[in-house]
Amino acid sequence: MCSCAQCCTTLPYAEATWSALLDNLLHVHLHKHMHTELTSAEACEALGVHPSTLSRWVQNGRIIPARKLPGLRGPFLFPPSEIKRLKAELARDARTAGRSRKAASA
Template structure:
């Protein structure tokens, strides 16, 4: 059975090259969906590592297309 690797907002921010606040904004904008949320109002988000890798590839691809178009 495959295991799912979960990442914190800080880890996601490091991978995407942004701040944890930006990660929260991506969640609020429905660009990024947490796999789990800790208890309470301020519970930490946890994200599936595969989802983050896919988002990073998409963002990198868009960035490369913009560079080529310039």
């Protein structure tokens, strides 16, 4: 069982049904990945962008999610390396834009 006190509870296996056991195994599997990958909301916060911007970047291929959680509105999960790469790219773009503005005003 994972060490996350927010969403995990101890399941007494002697009294558990097969369905509950399968649900627990799925939870542990997803929970393991969620600790190493960032959700869409976490990615937006890390990059300082609106969720619609992040969705547009995914559609345009600017950022590649590791996968998407189930459901119509299931969030994308992003590897930290992808967030770090895009954050560096955004910083370069901001520096380049700053230089362009300074040259135009000179």
